[in-house]
Amino acid sequence: MTESVRLNRGSSDVAVIGGGLVGLCIALGIQRQGQQVTVYDEGDIALRASRGNFGLVWVQGKGDNLPAYARITRLSAKLWGGLAEDLTQHTGIDIQLQQRGGLFVCLSESELNSRQQMLEKMAAEHPQGYPFDVLDLQQLRELIPEIGPEVAGATWGPEDGHVNPLYLMRALVSRFELLGGKLVSAGQVRNIISQQSQFVLQSEQGDFSCNKVVLAAGLGNKYLGPMVGIDAPVFPNRGQVLIAERVRPFLNYPTGHVRQTEEGTVQCGDSKEDVGFDTGTTTDVLAQIAHRATTMFPLLKDVNLIRSWGALRIMTPDGNPIYQQSEQYPGAYLVTCHSGVTLAAAHSGPIADWIATGSTDHAIDLEKFHGSRFKF
Amino acid sequence: MAADLSFNRLPCNERAEIEITVEGQTVIALEGETVAAAVMYAGLRPTRTTPVSGSGRAPYCMMGVCFECLMNIDGKPNTQACMTEVHKGMVISVQQGAREVGGDSI
Ligand SMILES: Cc1cc2nc3c(=O)[nH]c(=O)nc-3n(C[C@H](O)[C@H](O)[C@H](O)COP(=O)(O)OP(=O)(O)OC[C@H]3O[C@@H](n4cnc5c(N)ncnc54)[C@H](O)[C@@H]3O)c2cc1C
Ligand code: FES
Numbered sequence: 001m002t003e004s005v006r007l008n009r010g011s012s013d014v015a016v017i018g019g020g021l022v023g024l025c026i027a028l029g030i031q032r033q034g035q036q037v038t039v040y041d042e043g044d045i046a047l048r049a050s051r052g053n054f055g056l057v058w059v060q061g062k063g064d065n066l067p068a069y070a071r072i073t074r075l076s077a078k079l080w081g082g083l084a085e086d087l088t089q090h091t092g093i094d095i096q097l098q099q100r101g102g103l104f105v106c107l108s109e110s111e112l113n114s115r116q117q118m119l120e121k122m123a124a125e126h127p128q129g130y131p132f133d134v135l136d137l138q139q140l141r142e143l144i145p146e147i148g149p150e151v152a153g154a155t156w157g158p159e160d161g162h163v164n165p166l167y168l169m170r171a172l173v174s175r176f177e178l179l180g181g182k183l184v185s186a187g188q189v190r191n192i193i194s195q196q197s198q199f200v201l202q203s204e205q206g207d208f209s210c211n212k213v214v215l216a217a218g219l220g221n222k223y224l225g226p227m228v229g230i231d232a233p234v235f236p237n238r239g240q241v242l243i244a245e246r247v248r249p250f251l252n253y254p255t256g257h258v259r260q261t262e263e264g265t266v267q268c269g270d271s272k273e274d275v276g277f278d279t280g281t282t283t284d285v286l287a288q289i290a291h292r293a294t295t296m297f298p299l300l301k302d303v304n305l306i307r308s309w310g311a312l313r314i315m316t317p318d319g320n321p322i323y324q325q326s327e328q329y330p331g332a333y334l335v336t337c338h339s340g341v342t343l344a345a346a347h348s349g350p351i352a353d354w355i356a357t358g359s360t361d362h363a364i365d366l367e368k369f370h371g372s373r374f375k376f
Numbered sequence: 377m378a379a380d381l382s383f384n385r386l387p388c389n390e391r392a393e394i395e396i397t398v399e400g401q402t403v404i405a406l407e408g409e410t411v412a413a414a415v416m417y418a419g420l421r422p423t424r425t426t427p428v429s430g431s432g433r434a435p436y437c438m439m440g441v442c443f444e445c446l447m448n449i450d451g452k453p454n455t456q457a458c459m460t461e462v463h464k465g466m467v468i469s470v471q472q473g474a475r476e477v478g479g480d481s482i
Contacts, residue, residue: 146478245454246427248474264427264474299478304454306443 010184012038014355015201015210017189017224020050021165021340022347023216024172029352030214031181038182038210040189040203047219047236047277050340052311054241054269055165055261056254057097057342060104060132060157064118067125068368069320073339075363076346077159083345084163087171090178095167096262102160103135103143104256105151105296112152119155131158146250148298154255162254164261165341172344184208189217192227194329199228214355215334218314219277221322229328231371234336236277236312240285241269242293243307244300251297258293258300266303268293272313279310313338316374323351323369334371383417396466405462412438412445412458415468423447423457427474446471 016027019041031037059077063070077099084097106112116134123130133156140147140154173183187204192213199213215224215232225232246264257270270292271285286308294300314336316322321337333355337343350361360366391406398415405414412435415423422432424446435445438458445457449468453475457468 246474247454247477248427250477303477 010038010182011209012036012182013210014038014212014214015040015199015208016214016216017201018042018215018217018220019173019183019185020048020216020218021169021172021344022050022218022335022337023214024169024176025340025344025347026214026216026335026352026355027181028172028176028179029348030356031176031179032348033353033356035356036180037176038184038208039176040184040186040201040208042188042217042220043185047279047312049218049311049314050165050169052239052241052279052309053165053341054239054267055162055259055341056102056256057099057161057163057344058102058157058256058339059159059342060102060155061115061118061122062339062342063320064122065318066320066368067122068365070122070126070130072321072346072364073342074159075350076343077161079345079349080161080163083348087168087175091171091174093167093171093174095171096164097161098163098254098262099159099161100253101156101158102162102254102256103140103154103156105140105147105154105258107151107292107295109152112155115155132156133158143253144251144297146297146299148295150295160254162259163341168341168344172348188220189224192224192332194228194332197331199329199332212331212333212355215332216336218336219312221314221334221336225334225371228332228334229326230322230324230332230334231374232316232322232334232336233371233374234314234316234322236275237315237338238271238273238275238278238310238312239269240271240273240281240289240310241267241308242286242289242305243267244303244305247303250299255296257289258296266293266300268300277312279312281308281310318373321369322371323354323364323366324371325355383413385417394462394464396462396464396468398468399470407462409462410438410458411447411449411455411460411462411466411468414462415447415457420470422470424471425473430473 013035014037016023016039019039027037027039062073119132136153189203191202193200201208221232244266251260326332354360403418421434433444436442440459446454447457449455
């Protein structure tokens with residue numbers, strides 16, 4: 001590097017690497033505890049799931065292979081109202097949170113049956129109860145009169161909801177900065193060095209030191225993790241999203257595939273593709289998304305599409321989050337998940353508290369989220 | 377709808393005049409021009425109200441990217457006036473808030 005390296009231009013109690021939804025929520029929560037937090041983000045060329053997601057605060061079906069994940073998801077959904085209120089009260093930004101329940105619409109009887117079986121199995125694993133309902137087309141029509149005639153039915157989750165993810169990002173940044181947090185776009189952090197009881201982050205724009213470091217760099221965690229002794233085998237999974245023009249409200253509840261924002265925009269999505277680090281869109285996948293959306297809601301046949309994009313989910317091999325402190329380098333933490341919108345309230349609450357204070361909420365079985373589960 | 381002096385047609389192209397209807401009134405437009413150009417020349421502003429606050433808007437970018445020019449054109453709501461050419465007998469009205477969907481299409 002020919003550029004002069006500025007040592008200790010910044011030092012902080014806690015450094016968070018990654019300024020997406022996950023990093024910002026954790027940074028906000030720790031800053032709220034009175035510790036000085038700096039978030040280091042890569043900048044605009046980065047892969048950013050937080051700018052391309054669907055905005056669901058979604059409970060039903062999450063954690064069907066890990067009850068601890070279902071529990072933290074439900075805890076987050078419960079804490080979400082408080083997070084939204086705090087953000088709106090201090091920043092004046094309405095992030096449009098609605099938690100009136102959500103629907104997973106099934107086009108065939110067999111799809112509906114297998115979803116019902118999955119939710120029944122989950123209910124059996126949660127002795128304290130796991131609320132859901134199965135609706136046939138008739139019952140579904142009572143909730144959404146515009147539902148199409150070819151739909152088989154839907155599963156209903158009373159704890160589901162949605163939010164505007166871009167307003168959420170803005171509000172998180174603003175609230176974090178109002179509390180004295182610093183957000184630094186220093187390019188990629190390329191190396192992390194542990195020195196005495198400190199960490200030095202080597203970035204494109206110089207070195208920064210901190211007492212604790214939290215890796216919340218999304219897909220970047222894969223190569224940052226090993227620098228602090230944590231394996232995070234995350235990989236990209238692309239989702240494409242189609243946006244239709246604003247129309248008068250017709251959809252009072254979010255569904256897993258289609259939702260209408262408060263301004264009237266209709267978002268359609270839920271594709272899953274394994275295409276590496278490619279954020280493009282393809283006509284065949286967009287056509288499938290549009291076909292499913294118009295089957296669910298035939299009135300969408302008339303509506304103009306205005307935009308589409310592809311964005312990369314951050315997946316672990318079992319789909320569940322990694323929350324881990326390094327055994328080799330205590331003070332280094334790694335956090336990653338594939339549902340950063342849903343888990344936002346858990347991250348800014350109990351997960352941030354765990355990192356800030358070292359003590360954990362019993363409601364969260366942190367050991368279940370240890371990255372060593374991927375080692376054979 | 378009096379013509380606003382801030383918009384003038386340049387006399388570089390000879391084009392046929394056609395009649396269109398804007399907000400119920402007959403307006404002369406030039407063949408090949410866009411609805412946005414025709415309604416602005418005719419002095420109609422705003423051309424839509426927003427779905428969120430209801431405030432008035434008018435064509436802005438004139439090249440299809442800002443979506444400020446949405447109008448109801450020949451019965452089709454939310455149509456970009458700057459991307460639509462006029463034709464004889466076209467019927468255009470102001471887009472009020474968010475468009476309705478449903479009805480016949482269901
Ligand atoms: C199409 C799609 C739909 C989705 N729908 C939903 C949904 O409905 N509900 C839901 O809960 N979740 C949804 N998600 C998932 C959700 O968007 C992600 O879980 C969340 O955004 C992840 O946030 P993040 O902060 O981990 O990652 P990112 O947003 O990717 O942020 C990571 C940040 O780290 C930075 N970074 C990376 N490497 C480095 C480095 N070396 N140095 C410095 N900075 C670095 C990057 O610049 C980036 O800003 C969806 C995702 C996609 C793609
Ligand atoms: S004026 Fe901008 S899209 Fe028509």
